[in-house]
Amino acid sequence: xxxxxxxxxxxxxxxxxxxxxxxxxxxxxxxxxxxxxxxxxxxxxxxxxxxxxxxxxxxxxxxxxxxxxxxxxxxxxxxxxxxxxxxxxxxxxxxxxxxxxxxxxxxxxxxxxxxxxxxxxxxxxxxxxxxxxxxxxxxxxxxxxxxxxxxxxxxxxxxxxxxxxxxxxxxxxxxxxxxxxxxxxxxxxxxxxxxxxxxxxxxxxxxxxxxxxxxxxxxxxxxxxxxxxxxxxxxxxxxxxxxxxxxxxxxxxxxxxxxxxxxxxxxxxxxxxxxxxxxxxxxxxxxx
DNA sequence: ACAGGCTCCTGCAGGC
DNA sequence: TGCCTGCAGGAGCCTG
Numbered sequence: 201x202x203x204x205x206x207x208x209x210x211x212x213x214x215x216x217x218x219x220x221x222x223x224x225x226x227x228x229x230x231x232x233x234x235x236x237x238x239x240x241x242x243x244x245x246x247x248x249x250x251x252x253x254x255x256x257x258x259x260x261x262x263x264x265x266x267x268x269x270x271x272x273x274x275x276x277x278x279x280x281x282x283x284x285x286x287x288x289x290x291x292x293x294x295x296x297x298x299x300x301x302x303x304x305x306x307x308x309x310x311x312x313x314x315x316x317x318x319x320x321x322x323x324x325x326x327x328x329x330x331x332x333x334x335x336x337x338x339x340x341x342x343x344x345x346x347x348x349x350x351x352x353x354x355x356x357x358x359x360x361x362x363x364x365x366x367x368x369x370x371x372x373x374x375x376x377x378x379x380x381x382x383x384x385x386x387x388x389x390x391x392x393x394x395x396x397x398x399x400x401x402x403x404x405x406x407x408x409x410x411x412x413x414x415x416x417x418x419x420x421x422x423x424x425x426x427x428x429x430x431x432x433x434x435x436x437x438x439x440x441x442x443x444x445x446x447x448x449x450x451x452x453x454x455x456x457x458x459x460x461x462x463x464x465x466x467x468x469x470x471x472x473x474x475x476x477x478x479x480x481x482x483x484x485x486x487x488x
Numbered sequence: 489a490c491a492g493g494c495t496c497c498t499g500c501a502g503g504c
Numbered sequence: 505t506g507c508c509t510g511c512a513g514g515a516g517c518c519t520g
Contacts, residue, residue: 201513259514296513297498312498331497333514371491380515388513477493478513494518503509 202294204354204385205428208256209447210300214263214325215254217302220272222320223249223265228336229314236291236337245288245338246317252286258349258384261300263290288340291347295333301326351384354421362418366406373409373417374402375476386421389456390428392481394421396455401487402473402480427452455481 202210226246228239235242249265252272256262264286266272273283292300299310303324309316315327315336327336339347352361365382366373376382377391386394395402397420400413409417433447454464459472463483473480 203514293514295497295515329497330499331513333497335515369490375491378514476491479511490520492518492520495516496514499512501509501511504507 201296201387201389202298202433203259203387203390204256204425205390205431205449206433206447207259207261207294207385208429209433210294211254211256211261214261214300214302215275217323218251218263218319218325219253219275221251221323222268223247223251223317224320225318227316227318231314231332236335237339242290242315242336242338245340246290249288251319252284256385257347258351258353258380259293259387260347260349261292261294262347263292265290286341286346288338288342289347291335291337291339292327293335293337295329295331295335297331298327298329298334301328349384350381351379352382354383354385354418355425357383357418359415359418363411363414366409366414369406371406372403372475373400373406374478374480376406377421378476378478385425388478388480389453390421390424392456393424393454396483396487397421397424399487402475402482455483457481 223246226243228235228243246265248268250268250270250272252264252266252270254261254263265288266284267287270284294300303326305318305322305324310328312330313326313328317325319325327334352365366376369376374391374395377386377394378388392402394417398413398416400409400417428449431447431449431452433449455470458470459481460469462468463470463486466483466485468483468485470481471484
């Protein structure tokens with residue numbers, strides 16, 4: 201299931217391949233879901249627009265779109281030409297099983313393809329999502345404000361702000377980590393892995409954690425996310441990047457989906473419980 | 489306001 | 505071998 205590192209990997213890959221390309225034609229499946237904006241409206245808004253950039257916010261992939269003829273800023277260049285102002289955004293949430301792929305038009309259509317954007321370069325940007333938990337949204341920035349995740353970014357949040365998120369919260373820290381209104385981008389895998397790094401049991405009440413524990417959690421979370429991004433994300437279920445390539449972080453999971461396996465640190469068998477309706481994995485000895 | 493539970497959806501694993 | 509059941513989970517919605 202795509203979380204922050206997987207979404208980051210996909211957004212980077214898609215950005216590399218489609219930045220500056222023009223959306224010639226947009227096609228959407230006739231399923232009721234997964235559209236936050238009506239498909240006809242999305243198609244109308246997308247066709248003829250230039251993709252200025254693609255980036256990640258929380259678990260969302262945001263495509264910044266400009267008017268035909270707008271020149272995107274070159275990636276990673278120092279020379280700062282005037283940044284073209286986006287006119288619109290196409291926002292993709294992958295849900296559990298969503299994929300955003302850049303393909304050639306002759307590439308066979310995967311089952312459950314819900315959107316195909318034909319690009320002027322001849323390539324196609326495709327959204328595939330068997331379980332339809334993903335969401336597609338179009339925002340006209342002339343009418344609406346730009347997309348912003350409601351929660352804080354775990355990669356940049358400072359200690360004081362992080363601690364304040366959990367103050368007075370009477371719920372399990374695991375459940376709090378999954379709440380996108382507090383932190384944007386953390387899902388089940390990295391919640392479990394960061395709690396292991398911090399040595400904190402998932403059922404501990406969020407508001408009762410000490411300053412020291414919260415700081416271990418903040419740094420553990422950041423480390424585990426950064427490490428996973430370097431490895432291209434975790435491939436559990438059917439996650440693949442923009443090229444359809446799997447990531448490697450799943451080989452380094454310490455607790456996630458390792459129930460009954462020995463802890464990598466102390467060899468105690470990893471336990472699995474259910475917290476907030478989610479499978480939750482922890483080491484009963486290393487996590488207190 | 490906040491917390492917890494239910495719902496959506498399909499693929500896959502496990503049991504008989 | 506093949507069918508059936510149950511489970512996985514992000515986030516929006518409803519309820520207490």
